[in-house]
Amino acid sequence: MGDGANRWDGGGGSPDLKVRGSISPRITIARMSQSRRDFLAVSTVGVVASTFGRPALVRAWQQQPAPITPLFTAIRRDVGFFTARGGTIGYLINANGVAVVDSQYPDSAKLCVDGLQERSKNRGVDILINTHHHADHTGGNPAFKGIAKKIVANKRAAELQQQVYDDAVKAATAKGGAAPAGILVADRTFTDTWSESVGDEKLTAKTYTPAHTSGDAIVFFEKANVVHLGDLMWNRVHPVIDRAAGASIANWIKIMDAISRVHDKDTIYIAGHTNAKFPATCSQSDLAMMRDYLSSLLAFVSFQIKGGKSRDEIIAMKDVLPNFTDHGPLLARSLTPAYDELTAK
Numbered sequence: 001m002g003d004g005a006n007r008w009d010g011g012g013g014s015p016d017l018k019v020r021g022s023i024s025p026r027i028t029i030a031r032m033s034q035s036r037r038d039f040l041a042v043s044t045v046g047v048v049a050s051t052f053g054r055p056a057l058v059r060a061w062q063q064q065p066a067p068i069t070p071l072f073t074a075i076r077r078d079v080g081f082f083t084a085r086g087g088t089i090g091y092l093i094n095a096n097g098v099a100v101v102d103s104q105y106p107d108s109a110k111l112c113v114d115g116l117q118e119r120s121k122n123r124g125v126d127i128l129i130n131t132h133h134h135a136d137h138t139g140g141n142p143a144f145k146g147i148a149k150k151i152v153a154n155k156r157a158a159e160l161q162q163q164v165y166d167d168a169v170k171a172a173t174a175k176g177g178a179a180p181a182g183i184l185v186a187d188r189t190f191t192d193t194w195s196e197s198v199g200d201e202k203l204t205a206k207t208y209t210p211a212h213t214s215g216d217a218i219v220f221f222e223k224a225n226v227v228h229l230g231d232l233m234w235n236r237v238h239p240v241i242d243r244a245a246g247a248s249i250a251n252w253i254k255i256m257d258a259i260s261r262v263h264d265k266d267t268i269y270i271a272g273h274t275n276a277k278f279p280a281t282c283s284q285s286d287l288a289m290m291r292d293y294l295s296s297l298l299a300f301v302s303f304q305i306k307g308g309k310s311r312d313e314i315i316a317m318k319d320v321l322p323n324f325t326d327h328g329p330l331l332a333r334s335l336t337p338a339y340d341e342l343t344a345k
């Protein structure tokens with residue numbers, strides 16, 4: 001293999017990206033090797049590389065550190081976000097209605113519902129929208145029972161939520177264990193877009209798939225010019241990429257540009273997950289960073305494959321991607337789907 005073929009060019013990180021230190025004091029960030037060929041192993045943080053089925057995937061995102069304090073943060077024009085445990089929740093409270101995007105887990109959803117009821121003088125919730133099926137975004141749906149008038153999701157997301165739950169019930173039953181806690185699946189679904197006014201705000205959910213899963217949608221609060229991106233946006237955190245649910249990194253890269261084209265420089269984006277050192281809200285340059293991170297991930301893994309490394313060796317790698325040092329060392333949850341996508345027939 002020629003020298004040129006061995007070279008990995010870093011995938012083109014955004015030149016205006018600000019690098020602001022490492023994700024954790026436990027992690028030592030090292031510079032990329034000058035040999036052009038290798039990356040330095042930089043972390044003492046161990047992640048078990050294993051075959052990466054759905055249960056392992058669930059464990060991977062549940063292990064993410066998350067703040068335990070429920071927090072409501074205003075963004076603009078009656079729209080804000082709620083953080084506690086799981087994916088960021090977006091909310092709207094205006095004089096004539098309440099809308100919520102995603103529901104985290106049952107315990108944190110209860111805290112969110114209580115806070116919304118207090119802030120809206122017990123108006124209830126006109127609409128709960130799920131951006132996708134994962135349990136850290138839909139697990140709290142039951143807490144909205146009797147509170148939310150309807151739950152809306154992309155059709156595929158609703159199907160995946162049911163399918164994952166049915167699989168979990170089967171697995172538990174096979175082991176003679178107790179069935180997992182019940183779920184609540186959207187009662188209204190859409191395939192491409194869905195719109196509705198809540199008070200003087202207009203909400204539009206739009207499908208962008210395949211990317212993080214095969215059922216991702218984003219939610220646009222038009223007057224506020226705020227977009228909840230669900231798990232299409234991981235702000236300086238290695239993403240979960242759910243290949244079992246039909247994810248595609250190559251298409252996700254295109255989708256980040258497509259979303260940027262539809263919205264504008266003034267749009268404020270809500271990220272599904274955020275590095276604790278960074279805000280849950282993002283700008284267009286952060287979307288470009290997410291796009292470039294995904295390109296960089298694919299380029300890195302492609303380089304390792306061409307260099308003859310095995311699947312097990314690659315998914316155990318702890319390198320830091322240049323231009324993406326805030327993410328910290330690579331994780332198996334991102335490397336495994338990248339490897340599998342690149343080597344899929």
Ligand SMILES: [Zn+2]
Nearest residue numbers: 132134231240
């Ligand atoms: Zn997710």
